[in-house]
Amino acid sequence: MTEFAGARIYDQLARIGKALANPVRLRLLDLLDAGERSVEELSECSEVPVKNTSAQLRHLLAANLVTCRREGTRSYYRIADPEVSRFLGRFADLAEHRLADLRVEVTAYLDDADLEPVSVTELRDRLHAGGTMLVDVRPEAEYRAGHLPEARSIPLARLRDHLDELPTDTEIVAYCAGPYCATSTRAVRLLRDAGRPARVLAGGLTRWRRAGNHVTRQAGTPA
Amino acid sequence: MTEFAGARIYDQLARIGKALANPVRLRLLDLLDAGERSVEELSECSEVPVKNTSAQLRHLLAANLVTCRREGTRSYYRIADPEVSRFLGRFADLAEHRLADLRVEVTAYLDDADLEPVSVTELRDRLHAGGTMLVDVRPEAEYRAGHLPEARSIPLARLRDHLDELPTDTEIVAYCAGPYCATSTRAVRLLRDAGRPARVLAGGLTRWRRAGNHVTRQAGTPA
DNA sequence: CCCCTTTTCCGCAGATCTTTAGAATAATCG
């Protein structure tokens, strides 16, 4: 009746939808959103067998959401385009907005209400004003792949050994990968137990990036 | 490694993705984006059997993307939230941006390059300035469900009979449902053959709405 | 109450997607 194009156009649209229809692929996209990764790294981070990771990455490649670059014996994947990155943020926003279950899962998992999360804008103001120490508590490899300006890398696993290097009078803000990552929450609990005034960055690196802020890459890491 | 929430959070996200992973569902969402519809209307417009339409609508309902309202013996579905509508636009933008195949399909199907499509912003300026006649060429039922301000309804099927009411000196802009709808293209060809200076509105009602412009609803049609 | 319309539920056959094992490829290093 409305004389729409045949199924073909909607088949094409559905290719993008299908790419987003699987939890493993969404997880991989979120990981890639933080920076380029090899298959093995992705597999390790997502706790999905390498073969399966590779298979799902091929789906994402087919949907043109990621690109692949070979270097020696390994393949590095990355988000194809900043447009995709922006879209992922909107996708997550919609999901959070529409799915009550998701909100429940997130708050139950993160459980950071008492840690006084710092918003991205508030953090930016604080960094500008000075007097705040910013700590990246992710594994060092992730820090190298891209981190907040002025952030110091102290992976959660090594945090306890570096306590004496942290001030007791300056506020510490810890962050990790993304909005569904609990590493920074754990870090802040540890810091508070050690008497440090610490808070988490709400939404982690992902939300920082999505707000359009700059991310520092280690020299040598390809742009 | 990164201590992400278990699969649960990504399972929830994937619920939205799955809803977008099927061409029929995407088509239904596009139809609903133009206004509330009953199952039967949707079935007719999308050329999908009623049973199947109903089944797919239940999926969308489960994903919380649409809502349902019963009136007498029939069910009316609609987009759950303007947020969803906005998201659909972004989804289509991403698809068009990333999928070369989609662009090919669209241009091959619409084939309106020679019809000098008018952009939404240009149309708004023209309406403001006056001297442009705006015609809605969709079936009358769709016009009633929601149309552009100042638009006159002349369904494509009846256009030939109403030619004498159309000016020969004022530019006519015709529009239909959405970016993948060819009704307005046909209407403009017909008008041009009849010596009228006509152009199509690029993206139709859908793009007009997505640009945040007002849509007029007939009295009696529930908001 | 029965009949009619519209929509939904049930269930099954066929298609598609996911996961993983095993083989193949591709690059690197002795």
Next chain:
DNA sequence: CGATTATTCTAAAGATCTGCGGAAAAGGGG
């Protein structure tokens, strides 16, 4: 050139989704 490592390809079992026939709700209207 053979051994090694990282990744992809192939294939197949299992899970999930889709489309549709038949039947059941749920609301009118006579």
